[in-house]
Amino acid sequence: MKLPELRDVEDAYERIKPFVHQTPVLSSTNINNIAGCELHFKCENFQKVGAFKYRGATNAVLSLSEADRRKGVATHSSGNHAAALALAAKNNGVKAHIVMPNNAPEIKKKAVAGYGAEITFCEPTLKARESTLAQVIDTTGAVMVHPYNQWEVVCGQGTAALELLQQVENLNTVMTPVGGGGLLSGSATYIKGVSSSIKVVAAEPMMANDAWKSFKSGVFQPVVNPDTIADGLCTSLGDLTFEIIKNKVDDILVVSEAGIREAMRMIWERMKIIIEPSSAVPLAAVLENRDHFKGQSVGIILTGGNVDLGNLPF
């Protein structure tokens, strides 16, 4: 399988740069003291639509041929990818068709509708989502944009790591959470292209540890009954993302639910920023493996900040 390279992430960045926020990198003396290492948090929770997903979606939309632009884009998602694709399409004058499960949170339905996307509701099963999406594509001719298992999406997500390395020098390790693997594989593509000495380490909830199992065994393992507050990480890897992860990622660490909750609260309380549970998973991994990271300079990509303020896990 042909894998994207450094140059492809750089090209994606040139393409999307005018459309994305260059998000800040924040750190906290307090958390550094607790963790025993130097942590640099890349704040993709401040990205448009509140998540790094806007990068990949924008790169996918900007990579369309003129003919495909006229047909529009389509996906199924109840989360950040739906909002990201809807806004990326809107900002580029392209029609977006989003299939959403009818039990998706009202606030997400509203956000996607607010970005002018055409929403088709379906039963909340993967089968219904996929068949409804197939129908929509059949009718409209729209181009499918996968939430992670797609070349342009992977390269777009990798631009977060590109900016991070521009913003912070001499990182020993870069960490991301892993769900479908788009951010992780894009980051690894860029980082290993720049320097083989920077470690790329993912973190995953123990209660949704399919990527860890796949990585350790070398054989794809689907996620089975994930039960984690890190609701953005309940998806399985794709064949493209798994191939990149196998080749370019140094390690995957699994963390407890209590660890995720503690790390999330620590970032809220000490850094005064709002992150979703998935974003807290790498810090949880650092705190549960302090000896491993001791004295290092570690970059962590905070993936998003979309939480229901009426339903916090603490």
Next chain:
Amino acid sequence: MKLPELRDVEDAYERIKPFVHQTPVLSSTNINNIAGCELHFKCENFQKVGAFKYRGATNAVLSLSEADRRKGVATHSSGNHAAALALAAKNNGVKAHIVMPNNAPEIKKKAVAGYGAEITFCEPTLKARESTLAQVIDTTGAVMVHPYNQWEVVCGQGTAALELLQQVENLNTVMTPVGGGGLLSGSATYIKGVSSSIKVVAAEPMMANDAWKSFKSGVFQPVVNPDTIADGLCTSLGDLTFEIIKNKVDDILVVSEAGIREAMRMIWERMKIIIEPSSAVPLAAVLENRDHFKGQSVGIILTGGNVDLGNLPF
């Protein structure tokens, strides 16, 4: 009464610069669209101890004579000023004596103790706080650092506006909330020293509108039974801060509790940052006076981010 001038804030900045965070200025396209103007939020919620108060406290500590340094500093406070003075003293090798009401939240007692301050608890009345502080000063010889009504504190707080004007060009208006008036009078001192054409506008909860009454009548009015979620704004002006505000502030706007709650939630949800209710008061004033601010470029100082996550107002 001699009032501080531009130069005094600039001197304070030279003094405290190595000790404070240069906090970022964030903005949100989303909120700009809702407000109908361009808003630039100066994030003092990211300041050390989570509040702008660290600026004034640091300037006060760094302005001590050698003899006074040896005696230490003292104040009474249950809030951000206590933590700010404790940390500013600690970071400069000076002893801090803090009088706290015995009903102060556990988390604030712990923070102040964690910064190595000597805490004396007293009954939760202003009288008990003042008499206990007098005793502490009598015994220790420590130098009182007032939370707002003091030259060095006012000049230190004014450095937030100084940074804001360095970070954003061509502001029409700068807004702060007003409680005791330290931040407002420091900001006005700096801004009017730079340019008389930049408006300085304060915002205050209608349910604690003593500064508005004092400003409009020209006669000092103490706060009476304040009842607002903006708990940092329940104090009266001091004679120094009132004199500066009378001379240099363009207007004070009052806002409803519902407006504060709405503005706070808007900043949390759209900007993904944690602010305390007091910080939301200026945005509430903009939203309740859209016509007045229409098309302007407005700087807003977000004062702090210390909230009890278990007890949110939404």
